[in-house]
Amino acid sequence: MGKNKVTLNDVAKAAGVSSSTVSRVLNHRSLVKSDTLKQIEDAMNSLGYIHKNTNTEADSHDNAAVIDESPLILLSIPSNNYQFYHEIISGTYEAARVHGYYLITSQLALDPDSDPVFCSLVRQMNVTGVIMLNNVSEKFLNEIQAICPVVQCCEHNDNTAFSYVGIDDYAAARNATDYLISCGCRKIAFLNGPLSYMYAQKRRLGFLDSIKTANLTIPENWIVSIGEIDYDMAFSTCYRLLSLENAPKAFFAVSDIFAIAAINAAEQFNLRVPEDIMVVGFDNLEVSRMAHPAITTVSQPRRQMGYSAFELLYNHILSPDTPTSIILNTELIVRNTTARFL
Amino acid sequence: MGKNKVTLNDVAKAAGVSSSTVSRVLNHRSLVKSDTLKQIEDAMNSLGYIHKNTNTEADSHDNAAVIDESPLILLSIPSNNYQFYHEIISGTYEAARVHGYYLITSQLALDPDSDPVFCSLVRQMNVTGVIMLNNVSEKFLNEIQAICPVVQCCEHNDNTAFSYVGIDDYAAARNATDYLISCGCRKIAFLNGPLSYMYAQKRRLGFLDSIKTANLTIPENWIVSIGEIDYDMAFSTCYRLLSLENAPKAFFAVSDIFAIAAINAAEQFNLRVPEDIMVVGFDNLEVSRMAHPAITTVSQPRRQMGYSAFELLYNHILSPDTPTSIILNTELIVRNTTARFL
Incomplete structure (x- = not known):
């Protein structure tokens, strides 16, 4: 069963679609066009693919290939200022868990304009979507977008065509x-x-x-x-x-x-x-x-920023939307380094 | 070229070996037994595979499938105490860069005894090795080891058969x-x-x-x-x-x-x-x-701990060794919360 495993990638290649489309068939069938659906199901059948979660008879098909992949989201964070990013990571993990996605993080230092290593990584791992916290250019974001949906969190450019979560x-x-x-x-x-x-x-x-x-x-x-x-x-x-x-x-x-x-x-x-x-x-x-x-x-609201970034990305994965943005509220917390002296 | 890409996995499947063995052929040919080498090269040829880094003629073979994968290392860290883990992560990234590996991190909270989600993730991403910083059982480590080499860093059990980096x-x-x-x-x-x-x-x-x-x-x-x-x-x-x-x-x-x-x-x-x-x-x-x-x-020496953990893992990937351990030195740094009053 292990050696014989058919991956999402295999199905996607055979059907001539992206692996996120295959993932959509598995998780949100109603959102996929009927002709695309047929194409993918044909590919699944010809590869002997059985989806573990939807087909309860899978266990009895000992000779059939079994797939148990979850879609993968890559969270890219800068390598410094880890005290700031920690809560954002935590919020993103929570949202990923809720939606049944795997989340992994990369702390690769990124050149603002492009990074072939990063794009190779996204391709190689067959990533379904990227949440970008680094300060990168529109050019770089476009390179990622050519592979899979991408959403910015914290640092973002208001004028680019990418969804983001930020503050005012x-x-x-x-x-x-x-x-x-x-x-x-x-x-x-x-x-x-x-x-x-x-x-x-x-x-x-x-x-x-x-x-x-x-x-x-x-x-x-x-x-x-x-x-x-x-x-x-x-x-x-x-x-x-x-x-x-x-x-x-x-x-x-x-x-x-x-x-x-x-x-x-x-x-x-x-x-x-x-x-x-x-x-x-x-x-x-x-x-x-x-x-x-x-x-x-x-x-x-760092935890919420991470959570919202995942939610935005999730929307884009399900249906390629027009870019949207979420601006969350900040609060001034008055402690002991300031005072109104009489 | 993108659609037609042959992955390490494809070659490994066709040759009936693990993908880390294929990776070894690409990076450390001299370490692979000659019959295994032949098996893998036959698989590469039949799949039309050309290795980008070793075959400079690749660019002229427009119709050939091209591979550009780097082996992937997964660093698993606990989700709390991020101030402690940050430097370890940084040292591990540095070692990965030196050796031409991709590094990604997972902050999935792990059950000490087992975590099917984690093992699925390792399998799905075709990870070449795992550096484990979480407090997990020998049973869990064995489950990971069944998929790929694993090394412990910081938290470890002296009596298990796994390599580790730690302090006294x-x-x-x-x-x-x-x-x-x-x-x-x-x-x-x-x-x-x-x-x-x-x-x-x-x-x-x-x-x-x-x-x-x-x-x-x-x-x-x-x-x-x-x-x-x-x-x-x-x-x-x-x-x-x-x-x-x-x-x-x-x-x-x-x-x-x-x-x-x-x-x-x-x-x-x-x-x-x-x-x-x-x-x-x-x-x-x-x-x-x-x-x-x-x-x-x-x-x-947190940065060094991360660096050394990668080096230990690297040894295990190249040749499955007997477990080794590295104990690094600590230092007492005297600042202002203590004093020897006369």
């Missing part, structure tokens, strides 16, 4: 900066990520619009793009900013990792948080609660 | 406890993980032997197994211990996450670290440096 980065950044201003902060530094990321561009706009609306002026060198979400790099940046003659009195950071760096750098200057320096982070990572003081932060 | 948990725990005692600590609580894990059993022995050698007596209820590596659960545990009439004055924790919980619980009792309470953690997670105070901890 502009509004979240503007809201957080407004809050710091409402706490009496006038001298706010902005610890941003690389501007090659859409989230960084949008949060920068949100920060600047908030500053402008409050009629504040911020020196150019208080707005910093740190090369990656890295504690040590952020610590050095904050240390340098706090050494300036005209030093900031608050930090708005696009990651809680940066926020912890700001708190620890402030301590080197004997500055108290929040009395002398206020800090707002982003993401509501587990460490934002563990930090001392606990960090005021913008919470992203 | 007993010695590391004993050394850390000796150090706390050398700092003048007499009342040391032990924050352990579940005793279903070998690491937890061994570290417990190391802790107890250190205590015994120093002629100290520790109440039973200062030795706690916390259900998982979870900050909130550990905080509650530490809070409870510090509320005891006979409260501990030091914590040896098997995770830095537990150590941070101990520090933050101590603060609730207005106890200073290290003056009133000393703490030693384990793992040297990134957060152990970010914590305030920075945590004295036992460093595991």
Whole structure:
């Protein structure tokens, strides 16, 4: 039975269709056109294929080939900032489980424009769909789409023809900066990520619009793009900013990792948080609660983002739809790195 | 070319061998017995197979089927404690890249004794080898081994017939406890993980032997197994211990996450670290440096563990060897949660 196994791939090849179409016949028969259905069933019959889940007589057909494949979803995540991605992965696994899909993850570092290794992997594993969390170009997404459906999660480009799940980065950044201003902060530094990321561009706009609306002026060198979400790099940046003659009195950071760096750098200057320096982070990572003081932060619904990304992909697998997007809500969680002093 | 592609699997089936044997022919021809080699080459010829990397004439054979598969390694990691596993994953990816293998990860929660879904996944994806980081039984490992080679990393059983990479948990725990005692600590609580894990059993022995050698007596209820590596659960545990009439004055924790919980619980009792309470953690997670105070901890060479696990697996793929094990060194990194006061 093992040696003789007929795979989804075998059926797909014989029928001249993609393996996700075969999978659709197995799981959602009513969604497949009748002529395609016939084509696939003919291929199944000629290969001696019996579907384990739908044909209860399978056990008695000792000489028949048996298939027990589940469709496979590949979740591609960047190799850094694992504290951020963990909850997203967890939400995606949950959705995959619910729908009877296998989920595997790849942490291959991807070139933004293309990656032949990644595409080979998707092809070789006969992946049914890809959830992409890396910062990649429209060109790259098109290369994947030529193989199987793809959905973006977190980082995305509003103008491409791909479905995505994200947050309103502009509004979240503007809201957080407004809050710091409402706490009496006038001298706010902005610890941003690389501007090659859409989230960084949008949060920068949100920060600047908030500053402008409050009629504040911020020196150019208080707005910093740190090369990656890295504690040590952020610590050095904050240390340098706090050494300036005209030093900031608050930090708005696009990651809680940066926020912890700001708190620890402030301590080197004997500055108290929040009395002398206020800090707002982003993401509501587990460490934002563990930090001392606990960090005021913008919470992203990360588990839900992963879950929703799978659901969007699932729709595309069942019926190639027009791209859709889901924007989930963020929340400002006020803890102990900010305060409204009387 | 895409539709016509001959897979490793196709060749393996036709030759009546495993696909890892076919992979060996492609990558390490000299290691394959001559009759097996002939069998596989006959199968390749009859299927019209041309190997992209070894046959430079491939491009001119427009009608020939072309194969471009890389062998696939599956890294299975538990779904929690991602801060610990991240560096291991990173080391494994590096080794996979060096050897020209694809690496993918699964965070499927596994039942210790068996998991049909996991084994189906390994079979369906035609995985060449598995690196197992979950706490699973010998029975389960045997089920995987029946499909492809498997190597354990971190959690392992010394007495099973599987290769593994690990640390000397007993010695590391004993050394850390000796150090706390050398700092003048007499009342040391032990924050352990579940005793279903070998690491937890061994570290417990190391802790107890250190205590015994120093002629100290520790109440039973200062030795706690916390259900998982979870900050909130550990905080509650530490809070409870510090509320005891006979409260501990030091914590040896098997995770830095537990150590941070101990520090933050101590603060609730207005106890200073290290003056009133000393703490030693384990793992040297990134957060152990970010914590305030920075945590004295036992460093595991996590990146190297991942790298070595791949290397061990690689040996098994090339030639089914007798099981071997690699024990890597740990180091005690002294930071600010401990001190030798005069």
